[in-house]
Amino acid sequence: MHILLIDDNSDLREIISMNLQSLGYIVTEANDGAEALNKLDEKKWYCIISDLQMPHISGLMFLKIIRERGLKIPLIFITGFTNIIETEEAYRLGAQAFITKPFEPEELNKKLIEVESYNNIVNRPETDIELEDYYCKIHIDEFVMGKKIIYPVFLKLSSAKFVKIAHTGEDLDQAKIDAIKKHGVEFFYLENADYNNYLKRNITIARRLLAFREIKDEKKREFFISICKNIVEYEFHHDISSETLAMSLFAIHNTLKFISEKKDFFQALHSLHQFSPSIAEESLLVSLIASAIALQSKEFNNKTVINVSLAALFHDFGLKELPKNLSELPIEKMTFEELKLFKTHPQLGCQLLASIKDTPEVVTQAILHHHEHADGSGYPFGIGRMKIHPIARILAISDFLATSWALHANKDASFKSIILLLNDKKEIFDKDFIKAALELIHDTEPLLKTNF
Ligand SMILES: [Fe+2]
Numbered sequence: 319m320h321i322l323l324i325d326d327n328s329d330l331r332e333i334i335s336m337n338l339q340s341l342g343y344i345v346t347e348a349n350d351g352a353e354a355l356n357k358l359d360e361k362k363w364y365c366i367i368s369d370l371q372m373p374h375i376s377g378l379m380f381l382k383i384i385r386e387r388g389l390k391i392p393l394i395f396i397t398g399f400t401n402i403i404e405t406e407e408a409y410r411l412g413a414q415a416f417i418t419k420p421f422e423p424e425e426l427n428k429k430l431i432e433v434e435s436y437n438n439i440v441n442r443p444e445t446d447i448e449l450e451d452y453y454c455k456i457h458i459d460e461f462v463m464g465k466k467i468i469y470p471v472f473l474k475l476s477s478a479k480f481v482k483i484a485h486t487g488e489d490l491d492q493a494k495i496d497a498i499k500k501h502g503v504e505f506f507y508l509e510n511a512d513y514n515n516y517l518k519r520n521i522t523i524a525r526r527l528l529a530f531r532e533i534k535d536e537k538k539r540e541f542f543i544s545i546c547k548n549i550v551e552y553e554f555h556h557d558i559s560s561e562t563l564a565m566s567l568f569a570i571h572n573t574l575k576f577i578s579e580k581k582d583f584f585q586a587l588h589s590l591h592q593f594s595p596s597i598a599e600e601s602l603l604v605s606l607i608a609s610a611i612a613l614q615s616k617e618f619n620n621k622t623v624i625n626v627s628l629a630a631l632f633h634d635f636g637l638k639e640l641p642k643n644l645s646e647l648p649i650e651k652m653t654f655e656e657l658k659l660f661k662t663h664p665q666l667g668c669q670l671l672a673s674i675k676d677t678p679e680v681v682t683q684a685i686l687h688h689h690e691h692a693d694g695s696g697y698p699f700g701i702g703r704m705k706i707h708p709i710a711r712i713l714a715i716s717d718f719l720a721t722s723w724a725l726h727a728n729k730d731a732s733f734k735s736i737i738l739l740l741n742d743k744k745e746i747f748d749k750d751f752i753k754a755a756l757e758l759i760h761d762t763e764p765l766l767k768t769n770f
C-alpha cells in the first residue's frame with residue numbers, strides 16, 4: 319500500500335518514512351505541497367500524510383486542491399501544535415485525522431487503522447451518485463433510525479459525490495456512528511423520498527428530544543441523548559396527532575433542560591438511570607405520555623405541564639432505595655413481604671424528592687399518590703378519586719399505558735390499541751383523564767359517543 323508523505327523537514331520525513339516502512343507501507347516522499355501535487359497521479363494512494371505548516375502551498379491549501387479535484391484519498395495531518403481553527407477548517411475540508419509532533423510509531427499506526435475503516439466506507443464505487451439536489455441532510459447527532467437501517471444512508475464527499483455508507487437492513491449502531499463522527503463528518507444524507515418518510519416517522523420525536531445542543535456540559539448532553547434514544551424506538555407517534563406530540567415533546571424538552579440546570583435534579587435522574595436504565599427510560603416514556611394527556615385535558619398550560627412531566631420522570635424514584643431484584647420482579651411473583659416492601663416506593667420517592675431544593679410540592683404529592691386508585695383499591699393510603707392529587711391521576715394512567723406497552727412491545731401492538739385498554743379501567747382511573755387519553759388517538763369520535 320502506497321503512502322505519500324509530505325514534509326519540508328527532511329530529517330523528520332526520514333524518521334516517519336522509516337516508521338511507515340516498518341509497518342509494511344511503501345512510501346513516496348515529497349518536500350512540499352507543490353511537489354506532492356505532481357505526484358498525485360503516479361499511484362493509487364492508500365493515504366497521504368502531510369505536514370500542516372509548509373512553505374508555498376500549506377497543508378490546508380493542498381487538501382483543498384485535492385478535494386476540489388474530487389479525490390477521496392484520506393489525509394492525515396501532522397501538526398506541531400494544536401491550532402483549533404486550522405483543525406476545524408481541515409476537518410470541514412475533509413481531513414481524516416491529526417497527529418501531533420512528536421509522536422510514537424504506534425500512534426501513527428492507530429491513525430492508519432482508522433484510515434482503513436474510512437477507506438472501507440468511501441470505496442464502495444457502485445454507489446457514487448452525482449446529484450446534490452437528490453439528497454437531504456440530517457445532523458449526525460440528530461440521526462435516529464433505530465437498530466436496523468430502513469433507508470440507505472449516504473455521506474457527502476463533495477457537492478457532486480455522495481457515497482452510500484449503510485444499506486437497508488444493515489446495522490448502523492452508535493459505535494459506528496461515533497467512528498464516522500471522528501472523521502469530522504457532521505451530516506448524514508438520505509435520498510429525498512426516504513427523507514420525507516424519515517421525517518414522518520422520526521423527526522418530530524428525534525429532533526426535539528435530541529436537540530440538546532444548548533446544554534453546554536457534554537457529559538449531560540450525552541446522558542440525555544442516551545436515555546431519549548430508546549423512547550424514539552417506540553412508534554406510538556403514528557397514533558397521536560402531531561400537534562399534541564410536538565407540544566408534549568416541547569414540555570419534556572423543557573423539563574430535561576430544567577433538570578440539566580439544577581445539579582441535584584440532574585444527579586437524581588442520573589442515579590435512577592445508574593440504578594436501572596430501564597426504569598429511567600420507562601419513566602421518560604411515562605413523562606411523554608403524561609404530558610400529552612395533561613395538555614389534551616386542557617387543565618394544564620405549557621408552563622404548568624412541567625410539573626406533570628417532572629413528577630412522571632421521578633414517579634418511581636423510590637424504587638432505587640429497594641433491593642434491585644425487587645424492582646425487576648413482576649408483582650404477581652412477589653411474596654407477601656416483598657409486596658409490602660415494594661408498596662413503600664411512593665413514600666420513599668416522595669421523601670427523596672422532597673429533600674431536593676426547588677422541588678414543587680405538587681410534584682412530591684403526585685409521586686406519593688401515583689399508585690392510588692379512584693375506587694380506593696390503590697396504595698399506600700387507599701384513598702378515593704377526589705383525594706388523589708390530579709397529577710397523580712394522570713401518572714397512574716400514563717404508568718399503566720407505558721407498562722402495558724412495554725409488555726406488548728414484541729407483539730406489534732399499536733399505541734392506539736394500548737390506549738383502548740383504558741376503556742376497561744374506568745373504575746380505577748380518573749374518567750376525565752381517560753377521556754383525554756382517548757382523545758389523543760386520531761379517530762376518536764366513536765369512542766367519545768360512548769360511556770362518557
Ligand atoms: Fe410506581
Ligand SMILES: [Fe+2]
Pocket residue numbers: 633634717
Ligand atoms: Fe412506574
